[in-house]
Amino acid sequence: MKTTVQITVYGADQICASCVNLPGSKETMEWLQAAITRKFGEEGILYQYVDIFSPPEDEKHQEFARKVIEEDLFYPVVLVDDEIVGEGNPKLKTIYEALENKGFQPVA
Numbered sequence: 001m002k003t004t005v006q007i008t009v010y011g012a013d014q015i016c017a018s019c020v021n022l023p024g025s026k027e028t029m030e031w032l033q034a035a036i037t038r039k040f041g042e043e044g045i046l047y048q049y050v051d052i053f054s055p056p057e058d059e060k061h062q063e064f065a066r067k068v069i070e071e072d073l074f075y076p077v078v079l080v081d082d083e084i085v086g087e088g089n090p091k092l093k094t095i096y097e098a099l100e101n102k103g104f105q106p107v108a
Contacts, residue, residue, distance in 0.1 A: 005102050008048045010068050011076035022089050025076040035092055040099060041107040
């Protein structure tokens with residue numbers, strides 16, 4: 001049975017120092033959304049981008065943004081619900097597997 005999942009991308013306008021030759025966080029978010037939509041459709045998948053240097057007032061986002069900065073995680077950091085599924089250069093295969101584990105099936 002399909003449920004609703006939240007894909008959250010934590011990133012920044014400034015590219016991660018270890019990710020110099022990779023796309024920016026917002027571009028990665030757009031790329032992920034397009035790829036996931038092609039494979040699974042739009043139903044039941046919500047997307048959110050959070051800037052780690054100016055997160056929204058929500059305590060959950062502020063706390064995770066601090067974690068990304070303090071623990072030097074490679075950003076963008078991609079979460080499916082509350083599970084980290086990618087850092088820096090996220091792999092579609094890993095994200096697809098997380099969605100399939102949540103009950104999503106590829107569209108025909």
